[in-house]
Amino acid sequence: MIALLKITRAVSAWCIVLPVLAGATLSCQRDTKTTAPNVVIIYADDMGYGDLAIQNPDSKIPTPHLDQLASEGMRFTNAHSSSGICSPSRYALLTGTYHWRRQHGIVGAFGPPFFNDGDITLPQVLQERGYATACIGKWHLGWNWNFTNPPSGKVTQWGREVSYYLPNDVSWDQPVTGGPTDRGFEYYFGDGTINFPPYAWMENDRLLAVPTEVMDIQDIGYETKEGNWEFRPGPKVPGWNPYEVLPTLSEKVVEWIGSQTEDKPFFLYFPLPSPHAPIIPNDEFDGKSQAGAYGDFMYQTDWVVGQLLQAIRDKGWEENTIVIFSSDNGPERYAFDRGEKHGHFSMGPLRGLKRDIWEGGHRVPFVIRWPGKIPAGTVSDKLVSQLDIMATLADLTGTALPEGAAPDSHHFLPELRTRPEQFPQRDWLIHNTMANRWAVRQGEWLYINDNTGQHSAMPESFSKLRGYETFATPGLLFNLAEDPEQRVNQYALKPELVESMDRLISEAKAGGYLIKDD
Numbered sequence: 001m002i003a004l005l006k007i008t009r010a011v012s013a014w015c016i017v018l019p020v021l022a023g024a025t026l027s028c029q030r031d032t033k034t035t036a037p038n039v040v041i042i043y044a045d046d047m048g049y050g051d052l053a054i055q056n057p058d059s060k061i062p063t064p065h066l067d068q069l070a071s072e073g074m075r076f077t078n079a080h081s082s083s084g085i086c087s088p089s090r091y092a093l094l095t096g097t098y099h100w101r102r103q104h105g106i107v108g109a110f111g112p113p114f115f116n117d118g119d120i121t122l123p124q125v126l127q128e129r130g131y132a133t134a135c136i137g138k139w140h141l142g143w144n145w146n147f148t149n150p151p152s153g154k155v156t157q158w159g160r161e162v163s164y165y166l167p168n169d170v171s172w173d174q175p176v177t178g179g180p181t182d183r184g185f186e187y188y189f190g191d192g193t194i195n196f197p198p199y200a201w202m203e204n205d206r207l208l209a210v211p212t213e214v215m216d217i218q219d220i221g222y223e224t225k226e227g228n229w230e231f232r233p234g235p236k237v238p239g240w241n242p243y244e245v246l247p248t249l250s251e252k253v254v255e256w257i258g259s260q261t262e263d264k265p266f267f268l269y270f271p272l273p274s275p276h277a278p279i280i281p282n283d284e285f286d287g288k289s290q291a292g293a294y295g296d297f298m299y300q301t302d303w304v305v306g307q308l309l310q311a312i313r314d315k316g317w318e319e320n321t322i323v324i325f326s327s328d329n330g331p332e333r334y335a336f337d338r339g340e341k342h343g344h345f346s347m348g349p350l351r352g353l354k355r356d357i358w359e360g361g362h363r364v365p366f367v368i369r370w371p372g373k374i375p376a377g378t379v380s381d382k383l384v385s386q387l388d389i390m391a392t393l394a395d396l397t398g399t400a401l402p403e404g405a406a407p408d409s410h411h412f413l414p415e416l417r418t419r420p421e422q423f424p425q426r427d428w429l430i431h432n433t434m435a436n437r438w439a440v441r442q443g444e445w446l447y448i449n450d451n452t453g454q455h456s457a458m459p460e461s462f463s464k465l466r467g468y469e470t471f472a473t474p475g476l477l478f479n480l481a482e483d484p485e486q487r488v489n490q491y492a493l494k495p496e497l498v499e500s501m502d503r504l505i506s507e508a509k510a511g512g513y514l515i516k517d518d
Contacts, residue, residue, distance in 0.1 A: 050348025096406025197234020
C-alpha cells in the first residue's frame, strides 16, 4: 500500500493546513468531510490557448461557463502541458512525471499501458487518503488487451497499408487489465478514445457490449461537420454513433456526482473527447459560434463543463470543491484554416499548434477554482506545468506523497504553500514532443535546440498571414516577456545563455531519460 512508503512531501494525511490568502487557518481533525475538499480535473482535448474566450479578445467562440469558472478562480496565462500530443500529457498529469522519462509517442489502437506498474498516480494517493475516485471520458493510456490472434485485417489509410484487429482477434469475455481501475480509479466509464477502436463503451474493466462489426473508415455511416473523422479501423458494436459520445459522458458525469455522499470526499478526472476531431457538435449547438463547426463543438464542450459545475452546485458542494480546467495540448492542424477563414485563432497570439514545441503546441488554458481559498478573478503569469498538479493537490488536500512519487512536480501556488521551504518555485521547464527536438524555458527565456519548433507543417498562406519568418541558426533563443510570438531570434547574441540552457536539457535527460520497467 502507498501509505506504507516513506513520506517525502505534503503534510500528514490527517493534519491539513487549509491555506487562505487572507490568513491561513490550521485544522488537524479526523473528519474528512471538513478537512478534505473534493477535487475535479476537467481535461479538454486539443483545445487551444485562444479558444478560451476570456483570454482571447478576438475570439469568435463564446465560452460562458469556462469564463465564469475563470472569474471565480485563478487563471494561469503561462501554463503548459508536458507534451504537444495526447497520451504523454495525460501520463504526466496523472503521475507528476515528464512523459519523456517513459516515451514520446501516443498509445496506438489496442496499445499497451503507458504506465509501468510501479508508477504512482494521483488517484492512487488520493484513494489512499480516503477519496472516492473516478475517471469518466477519454483514457488513451492503454490497456492489456486479451488477443487471440495477431491483427488479421488490412486496409490502406493515409497512403499506406495498415494492419488492424478484427473482432475475432480479441477475447472479449475477460476483464481488461492495466487501465484506469489498475491506476487508482475505483470507477471508470468511457469509450477509451473516440477515434480509436474498440468503438464501444467500457465500464470499469469490461466492455458493456461485444464489438462484432468493423468500423469502415471509408464509410463511417455519418458525416462530420468539419474536417476528417480521423478514425482508425477496428471492432465496433453494432449501431455505434459517434454523435452520442459527448452527450453520454456528460450525463454519466452528472449521474456520478449525484451519487456521491457528504461523508467521503471524491476525486473526479473528466478527460473530455472534445474539441478533438472528429468535429461533431450535436445539432442543437449548430451556429452557436462564429468559427464554424469547430467553434460550435467548442461551445458544446463549454456547455458540458457547465453541466458538471451545476451538478456540484446542486449538491451544495461548490465551496468545498477544487475545480481545475486545462487541455492536453494545443489545437489540431484545422486551426490554420479556421484562422484564415473565420478570423478565430485557436492558438491565440502564440506561434504553432499541436505537436509543436512552439508555444502554441503546449501553452494551454489553465484555471483553478476553490471558493474562499483562491481569490476570485485573479490572473497569474507564473510558469506552471500540468506536471505540478499532483504536488499541488497533494498539499492542498493534505495527502502524503510517497518516496519517488511525482519527481518532476512543483507546487504552483506559492502563496498557498503550507511549508514554503519544501516547495521551491519552478524556474525552468523542459518542452518536448518528439525525440529529435527539445526546448527549455528558464525565466523569461526559451531555448530550442533546433532551427524550428515545428512538427506540424504550417501552410505558407498562414505563415504569410501572421508574418512569420524562418530561421537559419542551429538553435533558437527567444525572450518571451518581450516576444511571446517568437519572432525575434536572439541565438547569435547570447552564446553563453544558449550554452547554459542547452546544458539544462542534457542534464535533465541524463537524470532519468529512460526509466526501465519495474
